[in-house]
Every structure is written in structure tokens, then in C-alpha cells.
Amino acid sequence: MLQSKQFDLLRHGKPSLTGVYLGRTDAELSLEGQLESEAALARNLAWDLVVCSPLSRCLKTGRWVAQKYGLELLILDDLREFDFGDWDGQRFEDVYQREAEKADLFWQDPVSYPPPNGELLESFVKRIERAKNFLLERVEQKVLVVTHGGVIRCLLGELLGVKPEHWSRIKVDYSHMTQLRFEYNAEQYWPQLLSSNCKTFL
DSSP states (O other), rough: OOEEEEEEEOOOOOOOOSSOOOOSOOOOOOOHHHHHHHHHTTSSSSSOOOEESHHHHHHHHHHHHHHHHOOOEEEOOGOOOOOOEEEEEETTHHOOOOOOOHOOOOOOOTTTSSSSOOOOHHHHHHHHHHHHHHHTTSSOEEEEEEEEEHHHHHEEEEEEEETTTGGGGOOOOTOOOOEEEEEEOOOOOEEEEEEEEESSSS
């Protein structure tokens, strides 16, 4: 029997730290970012679960929306942002001044040239896939996921067949939404992109 599950993905609001490689660095959510996220989630679209990354810029909104609508909150470590290693928390221009060649290679081919001491993209993809499969196996049918730009780009890249070196072409703004639907049975599933980078959910 064919069943349906929907993931409503919200990128966290604007953080207190911008213009940097922001991965594992636990920057707080700015006031502007929190207000924009709350505005985006002003309507409860029949969600039956809230899931979020453990990093503060996601967790604050996840806790807020779960409390507002009386929903269970599930914190998934696998939904944290890509780890940029030695570059994490460093300004883009500072990294480029010091290591221009390495930075260029990373953006051109992130699979072959990860940041120094950073996460391997293969490992990143595997943990996002693990988180997705975990949520697909749960009973909830409509899940709100508060997460990061890199996570959303990874999910879209895998769904649409976009190579990692082109993920940066996928626009994912702060406090904007992307919706995925999965039709599935006991043996396989068929994913669909419903909306991408919208200010409000459909």
C-alpha cells in the first residue's frame, strides 16, 4: 500500500555571526533571525513532529515552535551543518587571503578537496541520508525540520541529482522553506520537490 510523508524544511534565521564558514561553530540566532523564523511559522500546517539540529541557531526556533503548537521536539545530531574544520567560524576573505588555492579547490570540487581537518563530503551525505531514513521510518506523516542551508542543499542535491560542486547554485535563504514529499511502500520510496526557498509554506 502506497503511503505519503512530507518534510517541511526551514533554514534557521539569520545568525549572530555572518560572512564566515559557519558549520559546527555554535553561533546564536540573532533577534532579527528569530523574529523572521517566528513569522514564517505563524501558521500550524498540521505538523505532527518538530525536528531540529542541536546547534543553537536551529534549536531556539525548534523549541519555540514545538512549545507554541504543543508538538514533540526531536533533536537530531545528524542534522547539524557541514563541519568546515580549520576554516569553521573564520571569515571568507581571511581564509581566502591565507589559503586561496585550497579555498578555490574546495568550491570547485568539495568531494576531492575538503577543508583542512574538515568533514569529508561523503560522510556528510551519509549522515544526512541516515537522518532522512530515520524520519521516513517514523510514524509521523508531516514533519517540520529546522536545519541548515548545507543540509537542505544536500537533500535537494540527492533528490534532483545535482552534483555537490553545484550545490551552491541552489538558493536557500535564512528563514525560507523547502518542502519534500515522499510516496513510499515497504520496498522503496519516490521523492518529490513541492516547493523551494519560499517565504511561506504551501
